[in-house]
Structures are given as structure tokens and as C-alpha cells.
Amino acid sequence: MLEAYPLPGEYARLVEDVRRGRVRSSTExxxxxxxALAQALEGGGAQLFARLAVEVVRARPTSALMVNAVxxxxxxxxxxxxxxxxxxxxxxxxxxxEMRETLMQHVERAASIAExxxxxxxxxxxxxxxxxxxxxxxxxxxxxxxxxxxxxxxxPGGEGVQLAVELADAxxxxxxxxxxxxxxxxxxxxxxxxASEAIAANGANVxxxxxxxxxxxxxxxxxxxxxxATSLKISxxxxxxxxxxxxxxDYPVDLPAEQPLRVRAPLFDVxxxxxxxxIVTEKGLIAPExxxxxxxxxxxxxxxxASIPELSESFLRALGERG
Amino acid sequence: MIPEEVLRVAEDIREMxxxxxxxxxxAAVEALLLAAEKxxxxxxxxxxLYMRRVAEVLVSTxxxxxxxxxxxxxxxxxxxxxxxxVEELRGLVVERCRSFISYIDSALDRIAEIGSRVLxxxxxxxxxxxxxxxxxxxxxxxxxxxxxxxxxxxxxxRFQGLTTYRMLSQAxxxxxxxxxxxxxxxxxxxxxxxxGADAIAANGAVVxxxxxxxxxxxxxxxxxxxxxxxxxxxxxxxxxxxxxxxxxxREASEVVPADLLAKHPLLSVRNPAFDVTAPxxxxxxxxxxxxxxxxxxxxxxxxxxxxxxxxxxxxLVRGVEEE
Numbered sequence: 322m323l324e325a326y327p328l329p330g331e332y333a334r335l336v337e338d339v340r341r342g343r344v345r346s347s348t349e350x351x352x353x354x355x356x357a358l359a360q361a362l363e364g365g366g367a368q369l370f371a372r373l374a375v376e377v378v379r380a381r382p383t384s385a386l387m388v389n390a391v392x393x394x395x396x397x398x399x400x401x402x403x404x405x406x407x408x409x410x411x412x413x414x415x416x417x418x419e420m421r422e423t424l425m426q427h428v429e430r431a432a433s434i435a436e437x438x439x440x441x442x443x444x445x446x447x448x449x450x451x452x453x454x455x456x457x458x459x460x461x462x463x464x465x466x467x468x469x470x471x472x473x474x475x476x477p478g479g480e481g482v483q484l485a486v487e488l489a490d491a492x493x494x495x496x497x498x499x500x501x502x503x504x505x506x507x508x509x510x511x512x513x514x515x516a517s518e519a520i521a522a523n524g525a526n527v528x529x530x531x532x533x534x535x536x537x538x539x540x541x542x543x544x545x546x547x548x549x550a551t552s553l554k555i556s557x558x559x560x561x562x563x564x565x566x567x568x569x570x571d572y573p574v575d576l577p578a579e580q581p582l583r584v585r586a587p588l589f590d591v592x593x594x595x596x597x598x599x600i601v602t603e604k605g606l607i608a609p610e611x612x613x614x615x616x617x618x619x620x621x622x623x624x625x626x627a628s629i630p631e632l633s634e635s636f637l638r639a640l641g642e643r644g
Numbered sequence: 645m646i647p648e649e650v651l652r653v654a655e656d657i658r659e660m661x662x663x664x665x666x667x668x669x670x671a672a673v674e675a676l677l678l679a680a681e682k683x684x685x686x687x688x689x690x691x692x693l694y695m696r697r698v699a700e701v702l703v704s705t706x707x708x709x710x711x712x713x714x715x716x717x718x719x720x721x722x723x724x725x726x727x728x729x730v731e732e733l734r735g736l737v738v739e740r741c742r743s744f745i746s747y748i749d750s751a752l753d754r755i756a757e758i759g760s761r762v763l764x765x766x767x768x769x770x771x772x773x774x775x776x777x778x779x780x781x782x783x784x785x786x787x788x789x790x791x792x793x794x795x796x797x798x799x800x801x802r803f804q805g806l807t808t809y810r811m812l813s814q815a816x817x818x819x820x821x822x823x824x825x826x827x828x829x830x831x832x833x834x835x836x837x838x839x840g841a842d843a844i845a846a847n848g849a850v851v852x853x854x855x856x857x858x859x860x861x862x863x864x865x866x867x868x869x870x871x872x873x874x875x876x877x878x879x880x881x882x883x884x885x886x887x888x889x890x891x892x893x894r895e896a897s898e899v900v901p902a903d904l905l906a907k908h909p910l911l912s913v914r915n916p917a918f919d920v921t922a923p924x925x926x927x928x929x930x931x932x933x934x935x936x937x938x939x940x941x942x943x944x945x946x947x948x949x950x951x952x953x954x955x956x957x958x959x960l961v962r963g964v965e966e967e
Contacts, residue, residue, distance in 0.1 A: 471914070473825070474800070474899065474900075475825065476798075476800060476823045476824065476825060477823050482900060482904075485911055486904070486908055486911060488910075489908045489909070489910035489911035490908060490910075492910065493910065494910045494912070495910060495911055495912070496911075496912045496913065496914050497899060497900060497911070497912070497913045497914070498899075498913070498914050498915075499800040499801050499824065499854065499855075499899060499915070500800065500823070500824045500825040500855075501797075501799075501800065501824040501825075501853075501854050501858055502854050502855070502914065502915075502916055502919070503858065504857050504858040504861060504919065505854060505857070505891075505916050505919045506914065529825075530823065530825045530826050530829060531823075531824075531825025531826070533828050533829070534825060534827065534828045534862060537828060537861060537862060537865060538858060538861060541861060567829075576798065576803070576806070576821075577803055577806070578803075578806055582806075582809060582821050583818070583819065583820045583821065584820065584821045584822070585795070585820050585821070585826065585830065586822070586823055586826065587826055587829045590826070590828060590829045
């Protein structure tokens with residue numbers, strides 16, 4: 322019954338942007354989704370809200386943060402359903418606001434922990450556009466550490482260009498390289514910072530495609546690799562053996578070609594835990610092998626989690642039973 | 645006075661309108677042929693000087709190329725110690741030019757034949773950039789036994805992968821274009837990697853398009869065979885006397901629009917054209933003389949430059965050979 326009608330234009334556009342990775346960072350992507358979900362309740366009502374919750378998660382199935390944030394919103398909606406739609410609106414708006422604040426706090430906390438690992442004079446290599454990585458570098462710069470940052474342009478999408486521009490404008494010398502030059506520059510690199518789309522229970526990190534190549538080259542050169550993220554990017558589903566799905570772009574990548582070409586463009590890849598020295602979250606700096614413990618603390622053992630479609634349905638049911 | 649047409653070829657090489665190690669060598673030799681044919685004087689000493697000047701102009705267009713001085717040296721060395729009329733000297737040069745050009749063609753054909761034997765029916769092959777030798781190997785193997793598919797990297801910053809895509813598609817191969825950042829992601833499906841080379845050093849290290857060494861690293865991680873297809877004139881005699889192969893760094897505007905750097909003073913671009921793949925990552929070098937382990941590169945050089953083991957290193961200098 323959730324599939325009954327198409328999403329209104331603005332929501333359909335958001336889902337499409339999320340699906341195609343047009344929003345540059347995964348955290349920003351989630352913040353936009355939270356806003357849209359709160360707005361859907363105000364304007365369209367319960368059906369639209371429940372439908373959009375399912376659609377945004379389906380659009381970015383790899384993003385553990387998206388799944389966790391949407392789940393949290395749905396849980397708030399389910400518990401408020403007994404009090405009617407107005408109650409639900411209030412509860413969801415409150416939860417969305419809390420979620421945004423929590424995320425912003427996590428960015429600050431994780432960055433201030435990760436920042437301690439950077440030393441004056443370091444050359445840092447990173448890729449893509451991440452609020453967590455950006456904040457870490459800026460925080461270190463604020464504390465007077467002179468850094469040089471090398472940024473891989475991160476095709477397809479090229480989000481690295483935006484990160485390099487913003488770092489340069491904030492006073493940090495930033496040097497762009499093509500993605501295939503990361504091994505060439507590695508001998509000058511002191512530390513690698515990676516963003517995260519999702520962290521699996523075994524400590525593997527899912528991130529922008531090319532991240533695992535950077536980690537591999539760093540591993541070869543014995544350069545330290547740090548992932549900076551929120552613990553909300555840990556995927557509890559992977560604790561029970563679910564595989565993280567890597568979406569592949571089914572659309573033409575920005576290429577200077579006239580003909581349509583056969584293209585394969587995965588959006589993410591997986592960096593194995595042995596190539597990661599530490600994962601830095603708001604909870605502290607941990608070895609990738611310790612992720613499973615954090616996941617256990619957060620979600621119980623084994624994690625009892627309803628799927629997003631299940632939660633959507635039970636929300637509508639709870640609301641319906643009342644009325 | 646060097647003829648206009650010859651200077652134009654030199655300009656085309658300098659401005660990268662002619663690209664790729666073998667195409668550059670061929671264009672230079674064709675220019676030498678043209679220059680010899682256009683000479684109008686009657687003084688043999690003057691002819692020799694004139695040819696030497698043409699040679700110097702051609703070699704100076706790409707100071708880091710290896711095939712270019714190798715090819716030019718091969719042609720003008722015909723004049724070393726030669727006596728006779730202008731007609732006779734011209735004959736020597738023309739003969740060398742023709743034999744070099746037919747050598748290039750037959751060498752590529754031999755490489756295709758030999759290289760096709762290292763690929764098997766149903767193989768998935770990955771290639772990088774746009775190498776004539778690698779493409780011939782892949783196309784011949786496909787014609788003989790049928791390959792499943794070829795992954796071609798787009799090859800930033802200049803997208804030479806699009807040319808590879810077109811050439812292999814015309815040969816009936818199923819080609820799939822991938823971003824350079826996705827090579828580790830697709831490596832699990834790849835049976836063999838075949839790339840070309842811009843130069844091969846005496847220790848078997850392969851100088852090729854930026855990103856090659858990263859692909860070799862990703863191939864090694866999964867135990868995928870990594871082959872280099874290259875004519876023997878790509879082996880650099882200069883490295884035998886200890887010279888380093890210099891890596892050219894090109895303009896930023898190949899990577900980002902020039903005005904972006906102007907707007908952001910702390911933003912820069914590093915654009916190395918090549919990288920070096922260590923010999924231990926290379927399964928075999930496919931040449932017109934056979935498939936060699938990279939460690940045998942010095943043997944190839946000894947054969948080519950006829951120096952005996954234990955004898956002094958060949959008396960070559962960078963640029964045009966001294967008389």
C-alpha cells in the first residue's frame with residue numbers, strides 16, 4: 322500500500338539526488354532527508370512520510386547513517402502514533418532536530434579526536450568531500466599545525482575538487498591530483514584520512530570509490546590510515562551477516578564523449594580492516610576490530626532491528642488503529 | 645634551414661598532438677625521412693650537420709621521452725663515419741628510416757602474436773590509457789580465442805581511455821569503461837592486466853601512464869597477472885649508465901579549469917604524466933623478441949646495443965648520440 326502513488330515533484334527530486342550521489346557528503350545527504358521527512362508530515366501527511374522514509378533509504382542503501390537516522394525518526398513516529406497525527410508531527414520534528422544536533426556534535430567531537438593524530442608539518446592525503454575529514458583538518462590548522470593536504474579529485478563526481486577549494490579558502494594549502502596519482506604521491510604523505518559511508522561489523526569501511534586503492538597504496542608504503550566518522554555509520558545489519566550493497570551508477574558519467582558508452586561506475590568501494598589503522602568516532606579512536614564491540618553496545622546482541630519498510634507499515638497501522 | 649613541414653611535426657610532438665611512445669617515434673622518423681629528401685645542397689659535410697640539427701630539434705621536443713632519442717639515434721647513427729656524396733649519404737638515411745618504420749609495424753605484429761598467447765579464451769582483461777601494443781595484443785587474442793570483456797580505464801586527465809574504447813570496440817571486443825578509481829573494485833573479476841609502456845629501465849621497471857603502478861599493486865593484491873606490451877626500442881639505454889627516467893609533470897589546466905586556480909591562491913594541482921611500476925609487480929614484458937621476465941631487461945639492452953657482459957657501458961648521452 323506504500324507504493325500506491327508517485328512522490329510529489331520536490332520529494333522525487335530529492336530521492337533522485339540522493340540516489341545519484343549528487344549531494345556531496347553522506348552526512349549532508351542525511352540532513353536533507355531528515356528535513357524532507359519532517360516537511361512531508363507537515364504538508365502531505367502520514368502516507369507521504371512513510372513512503373518517503375522507505376524511498377530515501379532505498380535510494381542510498383549503503384548509507385548506514387541514512388538507515389539509522391530514518392529508523393530513529395520512524396521509531397519516534399511509532400511511539401507518538403497513539404496521540405494522533407499532531408503528536409507525531411511534534412515528535413518527528415523534535416527527533417529530526419535532535420538528530421541534526423547530534424550529528425553536528427559528532428562531527429566536532431570526532432574531528433577534535435582525529436586532529437590530535439595530525440602533527441605540525443604533516444602532509445595529509447584524502448579524497449571525496451566529507452564534513453568529518455574537513456573539520457579534522459581545519460581543527461588542526463586552527464591549533465597552529467602547518468599542514469599540506471593532497472586531495473584526489475574523486476571521479477566520478479569529482480567531490481574532491483570542492484573539498485580542496487574549501488580547504489584552500491580556509492588557509493590550508495591544498496593540492497589536487499587525479500585519482501590514479503595517489504601511489505605516485507604516497508611517498509610524500511604522512512597520514513591518510515578517509516571518510517565513511519558505512520562501517521561494517523568487521524571494521525571494513527565503505528567509502529567513495531577509490532578509497533580502498535588509496536588505503537592499499539598507503540598500506541604498501543606503511544603510511545597510517547584513519548577513518549573519521551560518527552558511530553551512527555556503523556551498520557548494525559552487518560552484525561547479523563547482511564552484506565553492504567554497493568550501488569553502481571546506471572547513468573552516463575560526466576565524460577567528454579558523444580556516443581553513449583558501456584560504463585561501470587560503482588559509487589563506493591570497501592576498504593578491508595587490515596588496511597585501516599584506526600577508526601575515529603565521537604566515542605574515541607578504536608581499532609577496526611573493535612567496531613563489533615561498539616555495535617554491540619549500541620544495538621544489543623544480537624541486534625533486534627525492524628527493517629525500514631516494516632517500521633513504516635507499523636507506523637501507519639498504529640496511526641490507523643487509533644483513528 | 646629546416647623545412648617547414650619538419651618543424652610542424654616537431655611542433656605537433658611538442659604540443660602533444662602526437663601522443664604515445666610509438667607514435668612519437670614514428671612521427672620523428674618520418675620527419676627525418678622528409679628532411680633528408682628535402683635537402684638541396686651538394687656538400688656532404690653540410691648534409692651531415694643539417695641532419696644532426698634536425699635530429700636535435702626533434703629530440704628536444706620531449707626531453708623525457710625514451711623512444712624518441714632511441715629512434716632518432718638509430719637513424720642518424722647511419723651517418724657516423726660514412727663517406728660519400730650527398731646522394732649516397734641521403735640513401736643511407738632514407739634506408740634507415742624505412743627500415744625503422746617497417747620495423748615498428750612488424751614489431752607490433754609480432755607483439756600481437758606473442759602476446760595473444762598469454763591470454764586465454766574467456767579472459768576478462770583490464771587495460772589502462774591508450775597503448776597500441778596492448779590493444780594489438782588484446783584484439784589478436786580476441787580474434788583467435790574470444791575474450792569475455794575488457795575493462796578500459798577512462799585515464800584522467802586526458803581521457804585516452806575513450807580512444808581505447810573505440811579501437812577495441814571496432815575490433816569486436818566488449819569494452820566497459822571505468823573510472824580510474826574503480827580498478828580495485830573490478831579487479832576481482834579480472835584475469836589479466838595488459839598495459840603498454842613509455843619506457844623500460846635497465847632493471848625492468850616500467851615507466852607508463854600515471855596510475856599504472858597503482859593498477860599493478862591492485863593486481864598483485866589479488867594475484868592477477870600483469871603484462872606489459874612494449875617494443876624493444878622502449879628499453880632505455882640511458883638507465884644502463886645510471887640515469888634516472890625523469891617523470892614529466894604537466895600543466896594544471898589538464899586537471900581543472902585554469903581560472904579555478906587563479907581564484908583560489910592556496911589551491912594547486914600536481915599532474916605527473918607517468919609513474920614507475922617496480923619489476924616485482926610485472927609478470928612479463930611482451931616484446932617482438934619474446935616474453936621476458938622484467939629482470940631480463942638488461943639482457944635486451946645488451947643485445948640491442950651490443951655491449952658484452954663486463955664491457956664498458958654504452959657511450960650514449962642524453963639527446964643525440966655524439967659522433
